[in-house]
């Protein structure tokens with residue numbers, strides 16, 4: 151894939167954070183948490199995998215400091231592998247930041263045009279997608295597992311940005327975060343049948359058949375959904391970090407088991423500090 155690039159792993163203080171080149175801008179804060187022995191629970195961000203909540207809270211504050219947002223303002227959805235993408239604003243600040251109970255219910259995508267409001271998605275093999283529209287000043291954070299990918303959540307997010315903020319898909323910068331690679335993602339016939347019977351089958355060819363079985367390329371499926379929605383291919387940055395074969399630097403359900411932790415991909419609009427990419431500091 152031409153637009154697949156190595157995402158730089160940036161160490162801020164002692165914590166490694168994944169960042170995208172195309173989102174390194176003075177009007178944005180963003181980052182993807184990783185799996186690291188520097189933190190309790192290896193840096194798990196999720197309350198939903200049976201870990202001690204107080205240790206997860208320590209991690210949520212540590213990662214917020216490393217990425218550069220206020221932990222108590224983070225907005226998270228309670229993801230259910232569907233395709234709902236909803237707008238959030240100042241009234242939602244902190245929803246899901248400190249407990250699952252306060253998170254936005256039944257959504258797999260959040261979007262906002264409110265500055266200083268961090269929005270995030272959780273993953274551990276599924277594709278986290280961050281979107282940025284520099285023209286209208288809006289962002290989105292989307293979770294795309296195989297169900298969401300087949301049901302077109304990335305396309306739904308582009309359409310929702312257009313409806314809510316007037317975003318032109320041609321203006322969007324979109325980044326696909328660390329996720330399971332096609333070589334690691336063996337799937338059953340159900341996945342292949344649903345893709346081939348679904349409405350987006352002509353947009354990508356994510357299925358490969360080998361002597362070992364069926365494999366599904368979540369990144370290719372989402373790239374197809376995005377270009378099919380009018381996002382220029384040159385505006386899509388895809389992390390080459392595989393959650394499963396990255397030597398334990400990311401959480402992976404397939405690699406580490408169903409009760410493994412989750413990492414979070416966060417994006418926030420920042421009031422422009424002046425100057426591009428910190429060049430006027």
Ligand SMILES: [Zn+2]
Nearest residue numbers: 331334392395
């Ligand atoms: Zn892999």
